[in-house]
Amino acid sequence: MPLCAGPVLLALALGLWGLTREHSMWRDEAATWQVAHRPLAGTAHMVSQVDVVHGVYYAVMHEVFALFGDSLVTLRLPSVLATAAACALTTLTGARLSGRRAGVGAGLALAVVPAVQEYAQEGRSYALVLAFVALATRLLLAALRRPTALRWAGYAGAVLVAALLNWFSLLALVAHGVTMAWLRPDRARCTGWALAATGAVTGALPLILTSGEQADQVAWIKPLGWSTVLGVVITVTIAALCARMAGARLPEALPERLREGVREGVPHARVSLAAVALPLCAVPQIGLAVASLVKPLYLTRYVLFAYVGFALLVGVLLATLIGRVRAHPRVLLPAAAALAVLALLPIELRLRTAESRVDDVLAAAALVDRARHGADGVLYIPAARRDTALVSPHAFAGLRDLALAQGPVESGTLKGIEAAPRAVEQAVADARGIVLVTDAGPLRADSARDRAKLRALDEHFVRRSTSVERGRRVSVYERVR
Template identity: 40%
Template sequence: MLVLGLWGLEREGALWADEAVTYDMASRTVPEIWRTLGSADAVHGLYYLLMHGVFTVWEPGLVPMRLPSVLAMCATAAGVAAIGRQLAGPRAGLLAGLLLPMLPMVQKYAQEGRSYALVCACVTWGTWLLLRRRWAAYAAVMLFACLLHEFAVLVLVAHGVTLWLGARARSLPQADGLLPALPRGWRIAAAVVVLGLAPLIGVSITQSQQVDWIAFPSDPDLILIALGAALARLSLRSPALAAVAPVAVPILVLPTALLLAVSLFDPLFVSRYVLSYAVGAALLLGAVLDRHWSRALVLATAAASVVALVGHGPQQRTPAGRSDNVGRVAAAIAAASEPGDGVLFSPHRRRSSILVHPSSVRGLTDVSLAASPRASDTLFGAELPPDRIRARMLAADRIVAIQDHWGKPVDPFPEERVKREVLAAEFTLQEERSVGRVRIGIYLRNAPDGEPNTRPNTGPDSTP
């Protein structure tokens, strides 16, 4: 895991939008971080504070930002091996620990400057502590996981089901009911975690508009969920996996299923929010290989892993390996713009494209910005009122607009509505280019007679 995590860690200097936010937040002072969390991203607050500590002892950069995730995934792999060893023996544990780093999603998030790998490590070792009934340590580790990202609380449900399945397997009389079958120590630990998390949940609910960009799960996500459910069903019915399935299947299925169920009413499902499913998948795969051990199977698995690494690994470690490369977006903004142009970020979170590349908008007027992110203690800057945004847009002859792709959910806020309305009514789209998940459009102000201006774009790489 360490070798795969360090391989191409810098990705040729590229980073994606959420990493840009991490870099910006970790570079602020603790009071600035704290004030910002009062209005945005409280769910990632503990992670930003931890990364601020890293940047305090190590000069800010891509390696210090991503290395904690690499080390966290190493701890995850070690924990998976330890759990597999305890449940099914040394070989099953070793195979599970070796297979975890082969999973593409593990390699991806091991190299992200975000909290997901750290959450995975905490969930893994929390599971190990669960199996050993070390309730105080379990409560501390799981609370830490939930404070890193509150959706880790869904793993508590998985752990409760694991304990209930274990009680049923031992034919305990109280296993006919759910709560009586759960050890008192676990119930106390779970209550401590929920109570400790409650203040963060209260704050994050007030910031729920931040996730309005989340759409219903994509078809690839749904296919993966269906495959995971099928694997889980087969595993629970297999006598050969009787020792591993009660632990692995709930972690693989339940957090994902619960978040998906919530998303039927309020879209919140993003696969990285429940990345711990990789732990359950690795445990099951290791147990299957151990149960059906043969030299041919081992060679086939090794060959498949090598093919996956050769076919997928190098591309994942290039700037193209992330669809939201903010450096590339910043460069495209600079190439498309001319001195004196207006620049418009719609929605305003697209301003993350310039958080670490502010020179890309030097000489341009951000027509909706009231105060910079750091000056306003916000993630993406404070926006002007709608009427001021309208006036500043109408004062510009040429606007470079950075927008989401067509079909993405649009923000309902008045500031965002006025941006869309003025562009549609008063400007004509001259040219547009696509950069990852972003559209960069060059808009010309309509002439007084309503006809579009014909001022050409002189920026390089323009695409009609």
């Protein structure tokens, strides 16, 4: 059986299990859905103003939809496949550094990490970033083992693609820099890495600078909480303990061909899996956490790729334990993976429900479809909840968007441009009946337009019904007679 078969099959099984999540789609995926349906010129127009950090991913998904049609499966399948690829690459990296057992253990460990399972089933870029960081790590080892211009170019290309999908992945490049400092290879290899890193950063620089101008998009991220800090500390501590307990060094039992390949150009005593995996696990998480002390930025999905380093260290620990109990790895490794899946079953079941995400635009659209009869207008508070109609326009047939002045595609935005408050009030006053789409929590009117909507509703209408489902509220208002 091929080395990667077990991890890949496990990743695919976990990724395909409950892929449609009870036919739900949360707000971030709704952004992917609506932008991927725009012409590429429309996407280019939008990212010049908003969401540039996801522009390349939107273009990829536009082509995916064009080739395979749009559905929840099509939306999420690229992430499933990317996760399987990441598990395969992690397996190969672990096997190269610490043998087949450690490699297979690492691939299986990556597949069962709850955060990896979560983003393997989302129509966003994070699983693809995970795959390209895993590829870049594999290519770094190949370039260190036998440096050529082509290998360094491949490494730079993988780093650049990951950065274009989400430039926070450049924290992996910083981790690779720590690896280089740890290994202390010869000058030629240091120069090759420096040139490759410079090329990747230069290629990503326009994206970084443009996204800096759109920094208000992440203003909603909360400051670091103790739970986040504790999660980072626990993950990094476990990784460090795995490195220490397992030794994480290139075992002398490996075939001479493989040991010679790794030794070449780097002193054997300094080559260890820990030198690659520990920085990759620790540097992105700690780096983003420290940056978040100045400006809140920390979200697990932004550093999901750090779990490649974590999995590599868990894999070498598993290999060490199997060696000590003298059990056959073909039995114990699958058994360990099965036990991990069973132990995490409550989390895995929850991740595959609609309630595992913030909200569900499809459920809200279904509520509108059932309740809109007799209404001729629709309002959204906040305006971003317009994504409900952008994903399911058929559910809003016959309803006029009372606040909209310019649509999302024409304006190059995600939610369109709304009219002035006075114009919104007048449009509301002229309607016969109105459907209001909001969040399930307390109704907040944080803008002058939203306050104008509520004033007009209070003055001219009475609420007839309210339904709440999966994080969104749909209310129907009828005119006061």
